[in-house]
Amino acid sequence: HITPEKFYVEACDDGADDVLAIDRVSTEFTLTVKKDVPPSAVTRPIYGILGTIRLVAGTYLIVITKKKKVGEIFSHAIWKATDFDILSYKKTMLHLTDIQLQDNKVFLSMLSHVLSVDGFYFSTTYDLTHTLQRLANTSPEFQEMSLLER
Numbered sequence: 109h110i111t112p113e114k115f116y117v118e119a120c121d122d123g124a125d126d127v128l129a130i131d132r133v134s135t136e137f138t139l140t141v142k143k144d145v146p147p148s149a150v151t152r153p154i155y156g157i158l159g160t161i162r163l164v165a166g167t168y169l170i171v172i173t174k175k176k177k178v179g180e181i182f183s184h185a186i187w188k189a190t191d192f193d194i195l196s197y198k199k200t201m202l203h204l205t206d207i208q209l210q211d212n213k214v215f216l217s218m219l220s221h222v223l224s225v226d227g228f229y230f231s232t233t234y235d236l237t238h239t240l241q242r243l244a245n246t247s248p249e250f251q252e253m254s255l256l257e258r
Contacts, residue, residue: 109149184234
């Protein structure tokens, strides 16, 4: 969900009530609940957050807008991120000079090119950041941790 003040990222899991709120001015991340999302917010589906990046014009949020299932590991779906959106935290670019606007446009073009190259994979239920050998040698406490906590 997008408002002029915040981005709200809502989990699609059954029973999930938590919503990640990202302040577009302070860039602060907080957890809130669904009822705090204003009804006027523009809503659209995303499949994940790739990250944030700071360019000349300010901070941008990079979100995954399309995905393709490429396989499974132990019945866990592995997805390839195939399309992205780069969302500006700033509501306007009026604070930039013409040279800064041009530089920012070049950096956005470079970023779009990098995102168009194959190689962005993710899973919502399996840890792709560790090898199977390393996972086999971790403690039971580590394996019980959520992917976010890891």
